[in-house]
Amino acid sequence: MSRPRLTNKAILFLAASAAALLAIYLFWSLQGSIRELLEQRMGPRTSTLTIIKIVKLLLIGILGYLLVRALNFLFFALAFRLKRIDAPTLIRNIFTIVAFTILFLIAFTFLFPEVPLGSLFTTSAIFGVILGLALQDTLGNFFAGISLQADRPFQVGDVIVVGAQRHTGVVEEISWRAIKIRTFQNHVVMIANSNAAREPIEVCPRDNLNARIVFFNTLYSDSPAKTIHVVREAVREAENVSSKVTPIVRIRDLGENAVDYEVKYWLEDYAKYNDTDALVRQRIWYAFRRAGLSFAFPTRTLHVERPSRLAQRDGDGGAIVERLSAVDIFAPLSVEETGMLAQAAVRHVFAPGELVIRAGDPGSSMFVVHNGRVRVQVNENGRPRTVATLNEGDFFGEMALFTGEPRTANVVAQEETEVLEIGHAAMKRVFDTNPDLVESLSFIIAERRQGLASQTDSATPVNESSAGILSSIKRFFGLSQ
Numbered sequence: 001m002s003r004p005r006l007t008n009k010a011i012l013f014l015a016a017s018a019a020a021l022l023a024i025y026l027f028w029s030l031q032g033s034i035r036e037l038l039e040q041r042m043g044p045r046t047s048t049l050t051i052i053k054i055v056k057l058l059l060i061g062i063l064g065y066l067l068v069r070a071l072n073f074l075f076f077a078l079a080f081r082l083k084r085i086d087a088p089t090l091i092r093n094i095f096t097i098v099a100f101t102i103l104f105l106i107a108f109t110f111l112f113p114e115v116p117l118g119s120l121f122t123t124s125a126i127f128g129v130i131l132g133l134a135l136q137d138t139l140g141n142f143f144a145g146i147s148l149q150a151d152r153p154f155q156v157g158d159v160i161v162v163g164a165q166r167h168t169g170v171v172e173e174i175s176w177r178a179i180k181i182r183t184f185q186n187h188v189v190m191i192a193n194s195n196a197a198r199e200p201i202e203v204c205p206r207d208n209l210n211a212r213i214v215f216f217n218t219l220y221s222d223s224p225a226k227t228i229h230v231v232r233e234a235v236r237e238a239e240n241v242s243s244k245v246t247p248i249v250r251i252r253d254l255g256e257n258a259v260d261y262e263v264k265y266w267l268e269d270y271a272k273y274n275d276t277d278a279l280v281r282q283r284i285w286y287a288f289r290r291a292g293l294s295f296a297f298p299t300r301t302l303h304v305e306r307p308s309r310l311a312q313r314d315g316d317g318g319a320i321v322e323r324l325s326a327v328d329i330f331a332p333l334s335v336e337e338t339g340m341l342a343q344a345a346v347r348h349v350f351a352p353g354e355l356v357i358r359a360g361d362p363g364s365s366m367f368v369v370h371n372g373r374v375r376v377q378v379n380e381n382g383r384p385r386t387v388a389t390l391n392e393g394d395f396f397g398e399m400a401l402f403t404g405e406p407r408t409a410n411v412v413a414q415e416e417t418e419v420l421e422i423g424h425a426a427m428k429r430v431f432d433t434n435p436d437l438v439e440s441l442s443f444i445i446a447e448r449r450q451g452l453a454s455q456t457d458s459a460t461p462v463n464e465s466s467a468g469i470l471s472s473i474k475r476f477f478g479l480s481q
């Protein structure tokens, strides 16, 4: 509450108290004359005394009300605040009601000593029923309010969503009658305590890390790994996004026109989630712009059938030729032979963590890493051991292809990885014209086999095993010994 408002209230309060005191003083001093006046008008009946008493009761009631307000202020607003405690509104209200009732009853017994108040309350069943019916809602709210104060499922400052109508806002007050929330359109909604007690209430506590989910989408041609990385980095920097938990970006659906994503992030101040959601969307837009990613809109994809390898060659076939000619085992090949291999190669993209090759499977092709990185892993005592990491331009899968034996290891994409797969027939053609290639390959295979053997295995010297591999490759590919 601001200072001027407090001063205004104090002046108003003092003026009202002075007016009430003055009215009481005047009424008490002039009661004899007022009674005479009434009797002249209404005749000398006993009811004039009762009228006077009722007016007195009313005046005392007004003064009592002002007194209770003053006590309430002194006790809760000053004493509690000195101890830095915010007294719940409900307790203040109960105090007011109880204090006022006591004052009223004292004044009543003083003015009407002939009326037996105790028996009136205890014996009058009709009075009880009437009071019960009249106060049904009020009492319901009152007791629901007490249970809310006792349970404390939420507090002032928390965001709550109430009932099927999903009234959403920040709790401003919990009184004996209702919960007051301020919606995000700055409207005030009062929810009766008894209604709130019946409805489900979703609570987003102020001192809790509450999360939000924002949806977006991309074109099917945009890489999921890249999208996830770009959005995560953009969102974690946004204002009011908690730095305690890293945002989670994940694919929700492979939709009709787009890959649908969601980003889940945690807020410092949940009451500002509308602004933060908007900021998150804005950051995603800019991050997309920088990373060359695109939002999808309803589209129809028209597929024009063309032989896929031809399409690849027309697309970035040049890059494939360049990649293959940089692979050391293919260095001796002529430009035409590398071109032929490139034409035969099939491109595949693997997500981070996906298996490219599974140990023990049969295999009739080898792979060259075009973009990305893979890990070669063997199982040792039930746990994976990484024997090598292969980068762009490295090859794998040659062991099973050239020896006809099962795959010797798992090969896992370490990040989003694009590989070029070359089959048995294409390699056979290359061997026919380049018999020397078999020799360098058998040496590499022998070396890799040694890398696969565990520390405890007794390894055969590379030269010795390479000679054995050389003859088995020649046998397998039907080359002259």
Ligand code: CMP
Pocket (backbone or CB within 6 Å): 357, 363, 376, 387, 388, 395, 396, 397, 398, 399, 400, 401, 406, 407, 408, 409, 410, 411, 447, 448, 449, 450, 451, 452
């Ligand atoms: P292949 O056995 O067909 O399938 C698994 C592949 O992992 C294997 O061929 C090799 O290409 C590769 N590999 C196995 N051991 C090693 C190693 N020590 N270093 C690098 N690559 C390897």
